[in-house]
Amino acid sequence: MxxxxxxxxxxxxKKETIEAVKGVDIDVAPGELVAFLGPNGAGKSTTLRxxxxxxxxxxxxxxxxxxxVSADPAGxxxxxxxxxxxxxxxxxxxxxxxxxxxxxxxxxNTTDAAARAQELLQSLDLTDLxxxxxxxxxxxxxxxxxxxxxxMHSPRLLFLDEPSTGMDPQNRANLWExxxxxxxxxxxxxxxxxxxxxxxxxxxxxxxxxxxxRIIADDxxxxxxxxxxxxxxxxxxxxxxxxxxxxxxxRAAAGGEVQENTHDGVVSFRLRLPEGARLAxxxxxxxxxxxxxxxxxxxxxxxxxxxxxxxxxxxxxxxxDR
Amino acid sequence: xxxxxxxxxVKRPGLxxxxxxxxxxxxxxxxxxxxxxxxxxxxxxxxxxxLGLFGPLxxxxxGAPAFGGQSTLQWFLPGVxxxxxxxxTSMTGSNLQYELMTGSYERILxxxxxxxSLMIGRALKEWAPLVVQGLxxxxxxxxxGFVFYPLHVLFGLVILGIFGIGxxxxxxxxxxxxxxxxxxxxxxxxxxxxxxMILSGIMLxxxxxxxxxxxxxxxxxxxxxxxxxxxxxxxxxxxxxxxGLLAASVTAAVGLVVxxxxxxxxxx
Ligand SMILES: Nc1ncnc2c1ncn2[C@@H]1O[C@H](COP(=O)(O)OP(=O)(O)O)[C@@H](O)[C@H]1O
Ligand SMILES: [Mg+2]
Numbered sequence: 297m298x299x300x301x302x303x304x305x306x307x308x309x310k311k312e313t314i315e316a317v318k319g320v321d322i323d324v325a326p327g328e329l330v331a332f333l334g335p336n337g338a339g340k341s342t343t344l345r346x347x348x349x350x351x352x353x354x355x356x357x358x359x360x361x362x363x364x365v366s367a368d369p370a371g372x373x374x375x376x377x378x379x380x381x382x383x384x385x386x387x388x389x390x391x392x393x394x395x396x397x398x399x400x401x402x403x404x405n406t407t408d409a410a411a412r413a414q415e416l417l418q419s420l421d422l423t424d425l426x427x428x429x430x431x432x433x434x435x436x437x438x439x440x441x442x443x444x445x446x447x448m449h450s451p452r453l454l455f456l457d458e459p460s461t462g463m464d465p466q467n468r469a470n471l472w473e474x475x476x477x478x479x480x481x482x483x484x485x486x487x488x489x490x491x492x493x494x495x496x497x498x499x500x501x502x503x504x505x506x507x508x509x510r511i512i513a514d515d516x517x518x519x520x521x522x523x524x525x526x527x528x529x530x531x532x533x534x535x536x537x538x539x540x541x542x543x544x545x546x547r548a549a550a551g552g553e554v555q556e557n558t559h560d561g562v563v564s565f566r567l568r569l570p571e572g573a574r575l576a577x578x579x580x581x582x583x584x585x586x587x588x589x590x591x592x593x594x595x596x597x598x599x600x601x602x603x604x605x606x607x608x609x610x611x612x613x614x615x616x617d618r
Numbered sequence: 619x620x621x622x623x624x625x626x627x628v629k630r631p632g633l634x635x636x637x638x639x640x641x642x643x644x645x646x647x648x649x650x651x652x653x654x655x656x657x658x659x660x661x662x663x664x665x666x667x668x669l670g671l672f673g674p675l676x677x678x679x680x681g682a683p684a685f686g687g688q689s690t691l692q693w694f695l696p697g698v699x700x701x702x703x704x705x706x707t708s709m710t711g712s713n714l715q716y717e718l719m720t721g722s723y724e725r726i727l728x729x730x731x732x733x734x735s736l737m738i739g740r741a742l743k744e745w746a747p748l749v750v751q752g753l754x755x756x757x758x759x760x761x762x763g764f765v766f767y768p769l770h771v772l773f774g775l776v777i778l779g780i781f782g783i784g785x786x787x788x789x790x791x792x793x794x795x796x797x798x799x800x801x802x803x804x805x806x807x808x809x810x811x812x813x814x815m816i817l818s819g820i821m822l823x824x825x826x827x828x829x830x831x832x833x834x835x836x837x838x839x840x841x842x843x844x845x846x847x848x849x850x851x852x853x854x855x856x857x858x859x860x861x862g863l864l865a866a867s868v869t870a871a872v873g874l875v876v877x878x879x880x881x882x883x884x885x886x
Pocket of ligand 1: 307308309314315316334335336337338339340341342343
């Protein structure tokens, strides 16, 4: 459904070149649900804009829905849907009018467009706002309207640029319900960007991690976490037990870093442990046998944030240090 | 719930697609005035106020011979109509500026709508009120000695529509070029509009001016448009009409080429 090779975008601002996307290779098969995850400024939107023909690539190639973006941009636009990062509704228009026109732009007839609009208004909690002008909507309401606009027609390939930003949890859930239903009913291929790692984690099958315009990881969330991060284990022991526990944990971490902190006569250790849930019981037993029992133990499964930290040495939330 | 199946948007051959898309772009834009009837009625009546205040002064200020023996109104009315068309369609880009600031322009740019239709539809929306206004002021002027030739006037409005597509597309391009620097749009629009108007004999006969003005007016497409409208409003169709139609068509073609280029440049 999507194939890119060395896709690159440079911007020139005041004679300075910004390399926004640095030669990415992306392959997405029909029916996949893929999330681009990365901090602000990573190049997610720029990549999406090239794939949706809103920006011309500086170099490299991209085929979207079987059509080359440079050779036939109009052909690409006829085959895709796009929910951009900004607010798509015209300020002075009414919500329902924009939705109906959006349907017409995509070749729907009035009956289908009206039915689809009602369905989307209802499930995105916009029914009461249908006749309101866009400028009078709150930020969250506008975002829901953007999503409603983008879901009006049923494309075979849908791009969503940070669709859930600014939505409350209930509406995020509604959004996801729609996305999942489109997939189930139409087999829609879905590519979205997010900087909510929990969203990328729980919803998409495949996560492409982007940083500084490069793809630094591309796999299922589960495998990324298992391979790159491991569970976070925190153990507290009495000061006198610390030396033997230090040795035990050092061996278990297998070269990984073990952090240590002492306060109020308690020493707490923190380390990453691949397959921590499986190893922890044995580790506890070894500590008991060594006469150094744990006072408390916490085991946290890894998050994509941990993956990002492992890959870049930075926190996803801190953003790119550009 | 009737949800259509996944399918690609049907693409029609060139011009058919443009006309089809133009219809929807125009329709969307028309929702703005239609949803706001109060300001719509006000704007439709505005030319009457202008005409009522300016018309009586005209006859006494400029000698009657300059008007080729016609009644003042017969000469002045087509000028007013051209002027409304100018003001209206040159504003095409100004409404776009708001959409450029939000994601609205981007959403529509990502849709399958053809590039020309984005400009034509918007330009025609600025032209549409003129049809009502043109007919309205013609009717109102009948009791004051204006002879109304409805078919000629309608044809004149169509020529203005073609011209308006060109001017609207240029205005659209100007809005894209001056993105994030809105003052440039207004600066250029105002700076160009008034000299063009004066050098077309729209308000006062150019024959009364110095030679350099007459020469300059030959290079002004608006001159041919104004002359064509004067001929049509006088109930004749002749050489001026033909030249006016030509000037309007050339303006439309140039405007659309420049406009499509501006759209494409904007995404690189
Ligand atoms: N139109 C533009 N002109 C200049 N620089 C841009 C433009 N769009 C994006 N950039 C720059 O390109 C980089 C990537 O931006 P973007 O793709 O928007 O990142 P993301 O969507 O991941 O937050 C950033 O450094 C941004 O400032
Ligand atoms: Mg972005």
